[in-house]
Amino acid sequence: MIQNILNELAxxxxxxxxxxxxxxxxxxxxxxxxxxVVARNLVRAALALTLSFMALGVLFIxxxxxxxxxxxxxxxxxxxxxxIVFAILLTRPDRLRRTATALRGAGPAxxxxxxxxTLGGLLGVISTSPLAAGTKCAPAATAPVARIGxxxxxxxxxxxxxxxxxxxxxxxxxxxxxIEDK
Amino acid sequence: xxxxxxLAISAVLFATGLAAVLSRANAILVLIGIELMLxxxxxxxxxxxxxxxxxxxxxxxxxxxxxxxxxAAEVAVGLAIIILVHRRMNTVDVDDADELKG
Numbered sequence: 001m002i003q004n005i006l007n008e009l010a011x012x013x014x015x016x017x018x019x020x021x022x023x024x025x026x027x028x029x030x031x032x033x034x035x036x037v038v039a040r041n042l043v044r045a046a047l048a049l050t051l052s053f054m055a056l057g058v059l060f061i062x063x064x065x066x067x068x069x070x071x072x073x074x075x076x077x078x079x080x081x082x083x084i085v086f087a088i089l090l091t092r093p094d095r096l097r098r099t100a101t102a103l104r105g106a107g108p109a110x111x112x113x114x115x116x117x118t119l120g121g122l123l124g125v126i127s128t129s130p131l132a133a134g135t136k137c138a139p140a141a142t143a144p145v146a147r148i149g150x151x152x153x154x155x156x157x158x159x160x161x162x163x164x165x166x167x168x169x170x171x172x173x174x175x176x177x178x179i180e181d182k
Numbered sequence: 183x184x185x186x187x188x189l190a191i192s193a194v195l196f197a198t199g200l201a202a203v204l205s206r207a208n209a210i211l212v213l214i215g216i217e218l219m220l221x222x223x224x225x226x227x228x229x230x231x232x233x234x235x236x237x238x239x240x241x242x243x244x245x246x247x248x249x250x251x252x253x254a255a256e257v258a259v260g261l262a263i264i265i266l267v268h269r270r271m272n273t274v275d276v277d278d279a280d281e282l283k284g
Contacts, residue, residue: 026191037202063232080257087261091268111205119197126189141237163251170255174262
């Protein structure tokens with residue numbers, strides 16, 4: 001494994017460097033996600049989450065799904081991150097005793113252990129799956145916007161209408177929930 | 183760059199979000215963990231689309247697109263609930279919202 005990488009590096013150093021550089025957004029994504037999860041300060045957690053959303057959008061774009069990447073940037077970085085910051089501002093804890101670091105009864109260890117067990121199971125399945133090992137090189141798959149529009153208004157038009165109804169219902173529901181009782 | 187790398191990235195992201203949901207008490211941080219898990223699922227959809235035998239069908243991209251729309255609705259309702267709980271009980275701690283406990 002390491003010998004193969006060294007041979008590849010000797011044959012085509014720039015190609016290998018480019019290949020690993022392509023994984024830079026993934027590194028940013030995972031580091032920012034970890035920072036968001038362990039942050040003591042809620043605002044810092046929201047900012048780290050925003051960075052991880054950006055890195056995920058860049059990853060989508062580098063995978064060839066440009067439209068989806070820009071939707072990710074607009075919806076998550078533009079709207080969801082802003083909503084979370086507003087929620088943090090509106091729910092400032094009145095008592096200093098309750099901080100963001102307050103943990104549940106079983107302690108943080110149980111959650112981390114369950115996360116690690118899940119990660120181990122997933123990585124085991126991924127590394128042994130013949131499906132994943134069978135696809136070695138990336139085909140030149142792209143998602144042009146015109147094609148996305150055709151598919152949306154063609155075979156997915158019922159789902160598109162349902163999403164419209166869902167977003168309207170969510171908007172009205174959120175407004176009713178958060179409205180002040182008179 | 184093969185499919186397994188992206189699936190592994192997605193698995194790490196999902197486990198990070200799961201650990202956050204299970205171990206953080208603040209409801210906003212629980213919501214952040216849910217968002218991370220949704221992002222991991224979307225990354226899986228896009229990776230499987232990229233390496234699928236017929237990428238011109240756009241199945242994975244479409245699924246991720248609708249998933250983002252549903253996640254946006256979920257965040258709006260979730261944060262409204264958090265603000266409501268904060269107004270009623272003066273806390274955003276998920277363990278303190280236990281009025282339905284028998």
